[in-house]
Amino acid sequence: MVNVTPDSFSDGGQFLSPDSALERARQLIEEGADILEIGGESTRPGASPVTEDEEVRRVGPVLEALRGEFPATPFCVDTVKSAVAGHALRAGASIINDVSGLRIDPAIASVCAEHGAGLVLMHSRGSVAEMASYRHAEYGQDLVGEVTTELQDSIHRAESLGVRSNQIAIDPGIGFSKRGEHSARALMELDRVCALGYPVMVGTSRKRFIGELSGVSDPASRVAGTIAANVMALTRGARLFRVHDVKANREALAVAWGLLASVGAHA
């Protein structure tokens, strides 16, 4: 990820200017990233809301600079606003990552349909300011049943607004409206999310539940824990991994994939 927010929790928003974003992007690509994501609004609880204009101002110049240097790389923009998504797609992004799963601004789907863009639908609850907190982290006996039902609503919304099924990926939203035990459950039962029939992405990277399980408090030092979670997710069907530490995750996932392939268990 290339953050252009001043308050993202895991890398402290060190990548605000186009120059520093370019430097970060070069590193990510050198380490083996297949897709680069740019985000201009943090979901960290307590982060200030960002206006449409401000988000476009943050993302636009960085996207343009990155497109110029890496014309062959697909760019994904993390936004819950259709106007920002429209700007991003016109400026050369090809995927929109909507952490609200179309709950906040469903017109994102129409914009993606119009551009033939990819759309990541992530599970969360509540507003941008609430979704990464525990404000709506209330689940009954079957957390994954609730998550898949809510993801299905997002999928129906996307498809009814013209997004084709092969443009969609889904994400259980690790850490979003989920306590540590909820995130663990979502990962361990990820096969049920995969059963919806769409490619599944996970974002476990450096997250709080990794800190809780490993005892590592500094997010940047949670690489080993992140890898453990991603390998578990791979075995349960995840195929897209949103990570900060590309090289280490790529290597670990390549080995895990090779082991699964050796017994034909990687279909």
Ligand code: HH2
């Ligand atoms: N997690 C964060 C932001 N966007 N998008 C998807 N699809 N899945 C996720 O799990 C996800 C996401 C939050 O990540 P965080 O580490 O808080 O911030 P960042 O990665 O932007 O540095």
